[in-house]
Amino acid sequence: MGAAHDAASDPPVKSARTTVVVGRLLGAAFLICFGTGVYSHLLQDPLPWLPMPTRPVELFRFTQGLHVIAGTAAVPLLLAKLWTVYPRLFTWPPVTSVAHFLERASIAVLVGVSLVEVTIGLMNLVQWYAFPFPFRATHFALAWVLIGALAIHLGVKLPVIARVWRRQPGDRADATGRFVSRRGFLAAVGAAAASAVALTAGQSVPALAPLNVLAPRRMGVGPQGLPINRTAAQAGVTETAVAPDWVLTVTSPAGSRDFTLDDLRSLPQAEEVLPIACVEGWSQSASWRGVRLIDLLDAAGAPEPSAPLRIESLQERGAFARTEMPPQYARDPLTLVALELNGGTLDIDHGYPARVIAPGRPGVMQTKWLRRIEVTA
């Protein structure tokens, strides 16, 4: 089969070279998605023996921005790649030997899983959970299947890839002018991938912000100049967040202490510039002011944390109502219980009366509308 698609009778843009060139870009996009995806997963589901770094504070902002940019670019690349091989996916007889069967099975898995991964990834960006399975667990599990199938696919196709790579530049064009149409096709695919990126990357890359017309969230747009992922109304906290008897309870083996908002305001205040970096791809830096978490724990008489803290929100339902904070973030002086954002009292949609903001963590862990912090050891 490898030799067949190099034959002169192949439609020019569907030659092995086109497939290899597009495949190279798609493979790179998938590898970036995989690496950055594993990093995001480890931040959200930490392994006890692998402490994740709190610096640089913008590291997750960078990796997750890249994840979504590469995933977005993968959509046109994947469609282009499928188009160049489309007829070959349906050759007859479907299976000629055991080796052929394995090759075809791995391609079927690769194509199917790739399509599902980019589709549910895009759906997650626009918060359209129209599928009956949990997004993150599924996206993560399928990523491993995809990478495995990709490795098999590359192994099987190595002779074709090597042949294309060995060819001299002069061999590229043939008498029928295939090089030109191939170049046109690749330029079109490149332009599609570049525009998909350019029109969305501004949700995380400030320099591209003016071009961001497709991404659901805009930099600088939202209360206090910062986008909102879930509002107080959506979280069901519009009353509890402004209740006059609100207190933040800090518990530890040493005991429990309640802090009113005035108590928190009378503790030493610190101001830090830290990003909100949403797993959905948008991110923005902001200026936060409040009590350093480590100072608060100290004021509550809690021991220096050595196990994950349990952080509870006033929000009663939903995955982010409760989060865990590994001890390295709790001990980090940049981690704040923020009371102010960009120079004003925290907007209710940003987590009034108090929220967590820690360096290098995904937005989902930056719990809003705090109710309780528990030091377990």
Ligand SMILES: Nc1nc2c(c(=O)[nH]1)N[C@H]1C(S)=C(S)[C@@H](COP(=O)(O)O)O[C@H]1N2
């Ligand atoms: N209690 C609670 N905290 C939460 C959330 C939530 O739904 N409930 N959403 C998180 C997510 S996904 C993000 S990206 C950030 C967004 O913070 P912002 O709305 O202040 O920009 O808040 C996080 N904190």
Ligand SMILES: [Mo]
């Ligand atoms: Mo988020």
